[in-house]
Amino acid sequence: MEYVTGDRFSPEFLEKRRASLQLFIDRINRHSILSTSPYYQKFLQADQMVLVSSSDHQAIGDTVRDSNVFDNIGEVFINAFTKVKTPDDKYVEMKEGIDKFENNLVNIEKIHVKMLKTQTELGHEFQLLGGAIESLGKMETQITEPLNEFGQGLLTYAQLFKDKVTAEDLDYCTGIHEFIAYCEAAKETLKLRDQKQVDFEELTRFLNANSSERDRTMSTGKSPGISGFFKDKINDFKGVDPEKARQERLSKLDAKIDDLKTAVNQSEETAQKFSTQVTQEFELFNNVKLYDFKELFRSYTDTQLAFHEKGAQFWESMLNVVDGIQIAPSPVIQE
Amino acid sequence: MDSSEITDPLTSTDPLSNSIVSHADETPKQQPEEEIPVDQSNNEATSVAFALDPNEPPEEPKVSFCCDLDRTLTTMPKTLFLPTVSVAITDLREQIKPAITIEDANKVHDMAGKSFIAYLIRVDIDNLRFESKHRYSEFESLRNLLVHNYPSVAVPPIPEKHSVVAYAAKPGKAQQDPKIILKRKRLLQSFLNRVASHPKLQGCHEFHLFLKGETPWSDIVNMSGPVIRRKPSMAALVETKILKKPDPTFVAAEDYTVRFSNQITFIRKIHKKIVGYYVETAVSSMDLGALYNGWSLTEQSLSEAIEQMGQAVDSTLTATNTLHSVLDERFGDCLSEYIKYSSAIQSLLQTRHKAHLEFEQISESLINKQQQLQKLESTEHESQRLAAVLAVEGQPPIPLPRPQGFMAQLNALIDNDPEATRRGSISKTKDLIVSLEAQRETIRLQLLDLNSKIHHDLDRFQRQKVSDLRDMFVSVCLVHRDYHRKALEAWRATKEVVEKINT
Numbered sequence: 001m002e003y004v005t006g007d008r009f010s011p012e013f014l015e016k017r018r019a020s021l022q023l024f025i026d027r028i029n030r031h032s033i034l035s036t037s038p039y040y041q042k043f044l045q046a047d048q049m050v051l052v053s054s055s056d057h058q059a060i061g062d063t064v065r066d067s068n069v070f071d072n073i074g075e076v077f078i079n080a081f082t083k084v085k086t087p088d089d090k091y092v093e094m095k096e097g098i099d100k101f102e103n104n105l106v107n108i109e110k111i112h113v114k115m116l117k118t119q120t121e122l123g124h125e126f127q128l129l130g131g132a133i134e135s136l137g138k139m140e141t142q143i144t145e146p147l148n149e150f151g152q153g154l155l156t157y158a159q160l161f162k163d164k165v166t167a168e169d170l171d172y173c174t175g176i177h178e179f180i181a182y183c184e185a186a187k188e189t190l191k192l193r194d195q196k197q198v199d200f201e202e203l204t205r206f207l208n209a210n211s212s213e214r215d216r217t218m219s220t221g222k223s224p225g226i227s228g229f230f231k232d233k234i235n236d237f238k239g240v241d242p243e244k245a246r247q248e249r250l251s252k253l254d255a256k257i258d259d260l261k262t263a264v265n266q267s268e269e270t271a272q273k274f275s276t277q278v279t280q281e282f283e284l285f286n287n288v289k290l291y292d293f294k295e296l297f298r299s300y301t302d303t304q305l306a307f308h309e310k311g312a313q314f315w316e317s318m319l320n321v322v323d324g325i326q327i328a329p330s331p332v333i334q335e
Numbered sequence: 336m337d338s339s340e341i342t343d344p345l346t347s348t349d350p351l352s353n354s355i356v357s358h359a360d361e362t363p364k365q366q367p368e369e370e371i372p373v374d375q376s377n378n379e380a381t382s383v384a385f386a387l388d389p390n391e392p393p394e395e396p397k398v399s400f401c402c403d404l405d406r407t408l409t410t411m412p413k414t415l416f417l418p419t420v421s422v423a424i425t426d427l428r429e430q431i432k433p434a435i436t437i438e439d440a441n442k443v444h445d446m447a448g449k450s451f452i453a454y455l456i457r458v459d460i461d462n463l464r465f466e467s468k469h470r471y472s473e474f475e476s477l478r479n480l481l482v483h484n485y486p487s488v489a490v491p492p493i494p495e496k497h498s499v500v501a502y503a504a505k506p507g508k509a510q511q512d513p514k515i516i517l518k519r520k521r522l523l524q525s526f527l528n529r530v531a532s533h534p535k536l537q538g539c540h541e542f543h544l545f546l547k548g549e550t551p552w553s554d555i556v557n558m559s560g561p562v563i564r565r566k567p568s569m570a571a572l573v574e575t576k577i578l579k580k581p582d583p584t585f586v587a588a589e590d591y592t593v594r595f596s597n598q599i600t601f602i603r604k605i606h607k608k609i610v611g612y613y614v615e616t617a618v619s620s621m622d623l624g625a626l627y628n629g630w631s632l633t634e635q636s637l638s639e640a641i642e643q644m645g646q647a648v649d650s651t652l653t654a655t656n657t658l659h660s661v662l663d664e665r666f667g668d669c670l671s672e673y674i675k676y677s678s679a680i681q682s683l684l685q686t687r688h689k690a691h692l693e694f695e696q697i698s699e700s701l702i703n704k705q706q707q708l709q710k711l712e713s714t715e716h717e718s719q720r721l722a723a724v725l726a727v728e729g730q731p732p733i734p735l736p737r738p739q740g741f742m743a744q745l746n747a748l749i750d751n752d753p754e755a756t757r758r759g760s761i762s763k764t765k766d767l768i769v770s771l772e773a774q775r776e777t778i779r780l781q782l783l784d785l786n787s788k789i790h791h792d793l794d795r796f797q798r799q800k801v802s803d804l805r806d807m808f809v810s811v812c813l814v815h816r817d818y819h820r821k822a823l824e825a826w827r828a829t830k831e832v833v834e835k836i837n838t
Contacts, residue, residue: 121608132598132605136602139594139598140804302830308822315815318812322809323809327797
């Protein structure tokens, strides 16, 4: 949002972005598969800003994009409307877990951002207060010095707020924000895994449909369904040999069934590999979560400790200054 | 008297000495605007304006006492009523209490069925203990009485009658809002202690009776004779004429009061904003703490750390609430008091200004009359001389040269014996001059006395103000330090738990 409404080149924005990107790179580095990806290697070595082109795909020997007739159809049509038929509780739990976690983070981020705003305002007010007390010192000639010192001191106290807000924003808020994005990425992966399972389920269903058709053809010789009935009638009319037609149909079905069997096996393998990988990824996700949040909580706590420690010290030192606000006692009344 | 000499017109008894007291740029200035972030006004007046001149004659000590309370109040040190904040006592609520306290504020129903708040006042000095109950209007009446009976003193302020804001929020219920009642309690208590410690005001017998609580206030008021019940009119402030020979010390005092009042008003505005932001922070902290606690229930390995984060947020919340409420009590209240106190001083200086004006006016009248007399006498002298000359030359006395002026001509027309008239005027004028001189002298002495008393009161006020400023700022430091310490403790505990997360 800041990109749109704020200053794209302001140092604060750049610093935030730098911190976010750093987190991103850190996460890739920790990942055994991603960190060894040739794309990543190329990215790190790039001395020019280039986009990955198709020739690069071939050069790298991209084997991911293997053909599967039903892949495209599945992903565009079937999977858009189909849910997993036999959902695995394991993966449902994973998704719900991530959702809950993400939800909490979103709410917490909101409140923290609000609190940081309030604290910035507080810092500003203390700045004003310092100036006002200094001005007061100018007109109270008997106590100008202590008031001056107190007023100046308040300016340094105001700075404490600024430091705290900057540190918190950069470390904690950015960290939480990035983790929310990570949750989204994890959910995407889970969705993809679901799609693979859907592929498998759909193909299996299709295979079974064809198998039963073949069996029926074997036994009755008639084409299935209303259109089959009309097709047979037309063939009769045409004078096609019903036995020949049946044999043709059988061989066509057999071929299809063979194809489908291959596809189903492939898809099952893919789905299983995907699921295994996802389980591993999820474990990694949880480890990362633990690691990241330990860091986040630690840095947040450190920021609070620094602020309150310096704050307590400041007010202690000011106590001595203001204790000295006094005038010399009244001159002795001479009669 | 050499008219080129620079003398104070008040000390010279010769009204004709029209000496002009020189003073640099101390002409009464326009009221500076309210919002002055940096002191940009032309007002350079400082607290020096309130300092006592070393030549100022000291105040006379009190010799007679009206009752036992009077004697006790006079002998007790000021700090009994206005104890200073001790840096050694961290919890501000544990600080020493003053001798006069308002212990309670209770709703009471009077005969007519109307309800009001009665404040229970306890006096505890030495071997004297009194308890009394008074409502707000009685405090107001007491203060008006003090203002009337002690015109040379700036009387300590009481909280305002109706807060416009509170009225707008919930009319009718304003007087019953607990926060407003508590604030009033504190400010009224402060008022009583300030009066009790004031060398002049503490001698007011009605004040003693007020504290003793044996006589109802209405009786006390009637006993003391006719008293102006209304608040002194502020309308008079607007139309005061400028003095011909203003007293520079009082001009400086007036300027300084305005300057100080503006600055304190500004500081109070900032204070209110700070408290507002602390309240906002507390509200957010409440939501945040709840979130963390809920979150910790859905996690396993992070659960303890998240819960601890929530705990620290809750602890900080409690500390923040203490912080802003004590700030309001110890800092905000006192700032409000001094803004009103400045108004009281301005009133006082205004009264003095009027008295000074009166003196100038009567001096002027005197000068006029003296000049009139001079003219009359010189005319008389002239005519006598002429008559003498003519008598020598044996001629009958001829009428005098035509008198000047319209009135004189008119008189001359209707007058049968201008000479007799003139001699009559001369003797009348002489009489008038004598009485004016006596009046002027009385007023002059009164004014000198008033000036001296006011000087002493301003000095006393300034000393107390410095002490109060110290107390205010010490309180601010103590309560903030306490807040930070509490928060520090809470976050240290959290850090320990966070470090234990097993990755």
